[in-house]
Amino acid sequence: MLKKARRTLAQRVNSLPAKLLAKIGISPNVVTISGLLLTFGVAWVLATGHFFLGGFLVLLSGAFDMLDGAVARISARSTRFGALLDSTFDRFSEAALFLGLLAYYADKGSYQEILLVGAALVGSVMTSYVRARAEGLGQECEVGLFTRPERVILLAIGLIFNQMLVILWIIAVLSNLIALQRLFHVRQQLGREDQGND
Secondary structure, three states, rough: HHHHHHHHHHHHHHHHHHHHHHOOOOOOHHHHHHHHHHHHHHHHHHHHHHHHHHHHHHHHHHHHHHHHHHHHHHOOOOOOHHHHHHHHHHHHHHHHHHHHHHHHHHHHOOOOHHHHHHHHHHHHHHHHHHHHHHHHOOOOOOOOOOOHHHHHHHHHHHHHOOOOOHHHHEEEEEEHHHHHHHHHHHHHHHHHHHHHOO
């Protein structure tokens, strides 16, 4: 239910800009690459400690990241490679934001924040990895309420309201718990299939 509502909201928000981009002939892959470059710029803003500005830019880059899929659907230019490029660059984008934070906290010698950023980065990567690996095994694995959009929004809130320690704890814990939840979910699915084959 939540996944469907989130997807519907994203489609409505992205509808107008996606139509404009499609109308002027912008390729979905160009949108994907542009979104990644924008995120690299946001990561630099975070690394320099401009968190308030960075929070709004994180939201902007997050919205930009969702445009490529909408452009692909509207322009009927969806491809398997485009989907792979989008998914891969989404991972690069999220990692870049965490690395920007890591650079800032390393310069300040903030060891607790450094560890939390590392844990959050591991959790975000593993959440995506478990899903990708499960789908490679033919299993559906979109369970969990704390996926990339939620992480991006929460990160932006922490930056804007200067509550990064609390937010990093939440992201670090929940992202890793979702990875484990997905692993357990796939184990249950595969277990039922194995029993059915006995």
